[in-house]
Amino acid sequence: QELSQWAQKETEKAQLQQNVHRFTDMCWKKCITEPATSGSLTSQEESCITNCLQRFFDTNSMVVQLVQRKAL
Amino acid sequence: QELSQWAQKETEKAQLQQNVHRFTDMCWKKCITEPATSGSLTSQEESCITNCLQRFFDTNSMVVQLVQRKAL
Amino acid sequence: QELSQWAQKETEKAQLQQNVHRFTDMCWKKCITEPATSGSLTSQEESCITNCLQRFFDTNSMVVQLVQRKAL
Amino acid sequence: KIKQEFAVANISELVNRLTENCFNNCITTPTGSLDTNDQNCISQCATKYTQAWNIISKTYIQLARH
Amino acid sequence: KIKQEFAVANISELVNRLTENCFNNCITTPTGSLDTNDQNCISQCATKYTQAWNIISKTYIQLARH
């Protein structure tokens, strides 16, 4: 049983890592439009990337609520 | 045997649903380029979406024929 | 053992074919931006496609080296 | 029970694709919160996406029959 | 027999990618039918895509050897 719990945790971790890759890709494409000219994110790019993930989660919550209220 | 027929039908249905998602995504990206300002498709957007799927199927038929005639 | 070697070779071949599809798709999107007006690639498009794959491999090598040198 | 799973999978895929497409449609530059304009856009976009999904469903089933 | 399946899978993947890329290349705004211009564009695009696929095949095999 401990083994199966361990396996489940590892699967969840892999899923979480996969999501991090997917969202990094998505927010990179949204926020970084110019070729790199310096080796670090500008403060504008940095906040765009943080906001991108948070607003994506907000959008997802709104959509789930609309579906649950059968408003679509 | 009935069970396996049932399983096959369900698999086909799942495949069909997956295609509907894929084509909705594709035709949405082609036809909807401006942020939403009203809660329903304009008549232009609506016909673009219907035509999008039909012309995609036409394109697919043409490509299959070209491959079969070894014209590529 | 011969059978498993054969199976491995076939798997590698399928993987290679899949990569060819993936890279053709990627370099097509990068190099072909105008609707087709003739039935063959212009010399510019042709060299763009060859260069695209080679520069992609160069980029990949650079990234692998940066990761190995822990420079990221 | 399996049938339900398929239906659930279908709604879940719709939610995912709808979220992604309406996020891209409405949130061009992500800021510190969703303002009223953003929320209106997302809600309208969600209705429009569902309409598009219904059109594609019907048209696809018609085309698949022939 | 399995070898054939791989070959079939390969052609089928080519048809799918070719259809998608040439649809996007030629049909900017989908209308009520494919007119002659659309058909010419798709046929020319299909030949060009196959050329690109051949170039990538050759170049990839050369690069993969090193």
Add this chain to the structure above:
Amino acid sequence: KIKQEFAVANISELVNRLTENCFNNCITTPTGSLDTNDQNCISQCATKYTQAWNIISKTYIQLARH
């Protein structure tokens, strides 16, 4: 050992996504070689992409807790 495999898979996925995004960011029109500008851009882009990945990791773990 499996744990290591997960970690290796994670780095390998990062390398793939980083390569694709920085290739697209830096190499607009592929030419006969990577010149110094291209190389600088790729190296800087790679650092920036890793920063973005770290931000998303932290923010995602915070959001997933709630």
